[in-house]
Amino acid sequence: MQPLLSAERLHKTYGHGNIFSDVSFTVNPGETVGLFGMSGSGKSTLGRCLIGLERLSGGRVVFAGEDIARLSASRFRKLRPAMQMIFQQPAISMDPRMHLFDSVSEPLAFHEKRGRPEVFASLFPLIAAVGLRPDQFSCYPNQLSGGEIQRAMMVKIYSLSPKLIVADEPTSMLDMSVQAQILLLMKELQKKNNTACIFISHDSQIMLTMCDRIGVLGDGDFRMMELDEFAGYTTELRL
Ligand SMILES: Nc1ncnc2c1ncn2[C@@H]1O[C@H](COP(=O)(O)OP(=O)(O)OP(=O)(O)O)[C@@H](O)[C@H]1O
Numbered sequence: 001m002q003p004l005l006s007a008e009r010l011h012k013t014y015g016h017g018n019i020f021s022d023v024s025f026t027v028n029p030g031e032t033v034g035l036f037g038m039s040g041s042g043k044s045t046l047g048r049c050l051i052g053l054e055r056l057s058g059g060r061v062v063f064a065g066e067d068i069a070r071l072s073a074s075r076f077r078k079l080r081p082a083m084q085m086i087f088q089q090p091a092i093s094m095d096p097r098m099h100l101f102d103s104v105s106e107p108l109a110f111h112e113k114r115g116r117p118e119v120f121a122s123l124f125p126l127i128a129a130v131g132l133r134p135d136q137f138s139c140y141p142n143q144l145s146g147g148e149i150q151r152a153m154m155v156k157i158y159s160l161s162p163k164l165i166v167a168d169e170p171t172s173m174l175d176m177s178v179q180a181q182i183l184l185l186m187k188e189l190q191k192k193n194n195t196a197c198i199f200i201s202h203d204s205q206i207m208l209t210m211c212d213r214i215g216v217l218g219d220g221d222f223r224m225m226e227l228d229e230f231a232g233y234t235t236e237l238r239l
């Protein structure tokens with residue numbers, strides 16, 4: 001099987017030094033690969049680099065057979081819906097000045113050149129699947145709970161039928177019970193759509209339930225581990 005994404009010898013430095021180097025791994029369609037590491041180890045930076053939101057200092061990312069750094073602007077725009085990111089803080093994932101209705105239907109309306117009301121109506125099954133009601137989308141983000149915003153975010157992202165989602169600690173700001181519900185929902189949607197995921201977390205238990213393999217970042221090094229190896233590694237570190 002041809003991998004969906006191939007990270008080849010990725011390297012990133014900021015002004016003050018090396019964040020990671022020689023990061024190589026592949027992600028197959030439908031697979032969930034974790035990125036684990038302490039705070040500041042470079043997980044979010046790597047996640048952003050993988051979908052072209054940030055430039056690498058070296059190496060290349062091949063997505064669906066194409067080197068994403070070499071795409072023309074128009075080709076990159078076309079590929080954009082296929083690569084989505086869920087961010088750490090629900091509060092910044094939706095524009096506070098827009099009704100959820102507009103935030104959620106805008107990307108698909110833009111890509112398919114359709115009107116927002118028509119797009120929104122086509123999302124009703126997905127809205128029901130995440131456990132929300134269409135009328136809740138007439139609110140601004142600050143009128144909903146963090147868990148509800150993350151559910152609305154799932155609607156926005158899955159409406160685009162992405163092939164890959166980079167989920168950057170999508171539940172770290174939510175309480176335990178809501179966290180479990182959202183993670184379960186993500187797993188169901190992923191399975192149904194055969195979506196691949198790069199799942200970022202510093203919670204080793206969550207990683208073990210969500211991921212098929214886990215890449216560990218630390219001190220600029222990167223190591224891909226199978227789940228049993230990762231379980232042993234985190235037990236040893238008493239994480
Ligand atoms: N735009 C930037 N410019 C300069 N340095 C940055 C930038 N973004 C991140 N960094 C630095 O890169 C390092 C890695 O940051 P990153 O946010 O990727 O870590 P992380 O593993 O996601 O941490 P956390 O678990 O706290 O979210 C940090 O030292 C951070 O200060």
Ligand SMILES: [Mg+2]
Nearest residue numbers: 043044045168
């Ligand atoms: Mg981070």
